[in-house]
Structures are given as structure tokens and as C-alpha cells.
Amino acid sequence: MEIGLVQYNPVWEDKSKNKEKLNTLFFDKKRVEKLLIFPEMTLTGFTMKASLFAESLEGESCSYFAGLAVSNNAHILAGIIEKRDGKFYNSLIHLNPEGKLEKVYRKIHPFSLSSENKSYTRGTEFAITIIEEWRAGLSICYDLRFPELFRQYGKNRAELIIVIANWPVARIEHWKTLLKSRAIENQCYVAGVNRVGSDLKLKYNGFSSVYDPMGDEVISRENSEAILSADISIDNCNRIRSELPFLNDIFLI
Numbered sequence: 001m002e003i004g005l006v007q008y009n010p011v012w013e014d015k016s017k018n019k020e021k022l023n024t025l026f027f028d029k030k031r032v033e034k035l036l037i038f039p040e041m042t043l044t045g046f047t048m049k050a051s052l053f054a055e056s057l058e059g060e061s062c063s064y065f066a067g068l069a070v071s072n073n074a075h076i077l078a079g080i081i082e083k084r085d086g087k088f089y090n091s092l093i094h095l096n097p098e099g100k101l102e103k104v105y106r107k108i109h110p111f112s113l114s115s116e117n118k119s120y121t122r123g124t125e126f127a128i129t130i131i132e133e134w135r136a137g138l139s140i141c142y143d144l145r146f147p148e149l150f151r152q153y154g155k156n157r158a159e160l161i162i163v164i165a166n167w168p169v170a171r172i173e174h175w176k177t178l179l180k181s182r183a184i185e186n187q188c189y190v191a192g193v194n195r196v197g198s199d200l201k202l203k204y205n206g207f208s209s210v211y212d213p214m215g216d217e218v219i220s221r222e223n224s225e226a227i228l229s230a231d232i233s234i235d236n237c238n239r240i241r242s243e244l245p246f247l248n249d250i251f252l253i
Helices: 015-026 060-072 141-145 147-155 169-186 234-243
Strands: 002-007 035-037 075-084 087-095 101-106 128-131 134-140 160-165 189-194 196-198 203-211 217-222 226-231
Touching (some): 002 203, 015 060, 060 087, 075 101, 087 134, 101 134, 134 147, 141 169, 147 169, 169 189, 203 226, 217 226
Parallel strands (some): 002 035
Antiparallel strands (some): 002 226, 075 087, 189 203, 196 203, 203 217
């Protein structure tokens, strides 16, 4: 399956300009990838102004990404600020090529160091969605530091794990190491999509990446705005799990 990692520099807290920017940068022609993945809080950056930017799953952001899914005949995974039952969530949405909402993952681990836990309610459930024939486990940024979440995806035999993020350059080596580790320990592909540029406090250099089930890097890119295309093979994932059946020996979860 051909996948695309959308690494870009969002305009701070401006949904309209970011939609224009994405249209201009990436979607002036139909993409060939079956899956396009965007960073955390795609249209705002990592803002704590949840009440100002939150919207329902029928709101403008979902509608925008639904349109991209249809026009590109692709699955879309993107980050939104979701309002649900009077609460705010840092959420990841999956829209199919017909623009229909397939799955919502709500970030389980808000980043307390930046007081995200004071602005957003944490999710409570891991999420596996179906993309073509793939089982894909969903996660957001700080989640990456907590292997117990990803072990659930390994136990449930997800062939792909997706991490969308606003991960700063000061800790980018952690990002790279943890993405690789999650791939090795769960014997699956891991796709991490990070932003570039800067916001009011932090700088970001991307390193959006794909690692294969042996932990080998398939692709990565530093700093530049781009769609990184990578071809991943479910047969390769299944072969490695068959030859090295380590997941059968999980006992504590």
C-alpha cells in the first residue's frame, strides 16, 4: 500500500489559512497514495485554546478532510480539536475514500508538561481502524512514550501503527528512537507524522518517518514541507511475524 506523510508548517491558530496552504502545497493534483496522514491538530497547531477551536464531528474540519478524501480517492487520517458532550478532545479522525467517518481516536495521554491535561479531556480507549486490508492502530504524540498502549496494538495484530504529532526538535531523538522501538516490539510498520516550523514557544524539524517490522527505516525527512511517499507490504509484516513469532509470547497484557 502506498502511503503519504504530510509534513508541513501550519499557520498558528488559523484554520482558513491552513486549508488554503494545504490546497496550494499538496492538493493541486490528485494523489496516488491510498492513505494520507496529517500531523496532530492539523489545522491549528498545538493550541491550548480548546474552547475557541473545538468543533463537532460534523464541523468544518471533518468536512474539509472528507472533501480531500473524496477528491484524492484516499483514506485520510488527520488531527482535530473535537467537542463532544461538552468536553474537548485532542482527536484523530479516519475518513474513507467516500468521505465517510470510519473511526475516532481520542488522545489517551494529554501532555501534562504543557498543561494539555487542563484544556483537554483524555480519551480512555485504544482504537484500531481498517484501511484497505490493514489493521491500523491509532495514537497521538505524547502517547508514544507509553508502550502499554502500543502493546495492545501488537496483541491485536495491527500491521500498521500511526502516530500524529507536534514533537519539538529539542526531543527529536526520542521521537526517532521510540518510533523505531514501537515497530520492533510489535513487529509492524510504524508511520509517524510530525510538523515542521515553529509556534509561539517551540521549534519543530519534522522527521516524519516510516519504520518496517524489523525496525529498519523506510523513509524520513527533516525540516522540509513535503508529502513523503512510502510503499508498505502487509505480506512482509505477516512473514516476519511467522518467522519470528515473538508476539505469541506476550504474557503480562
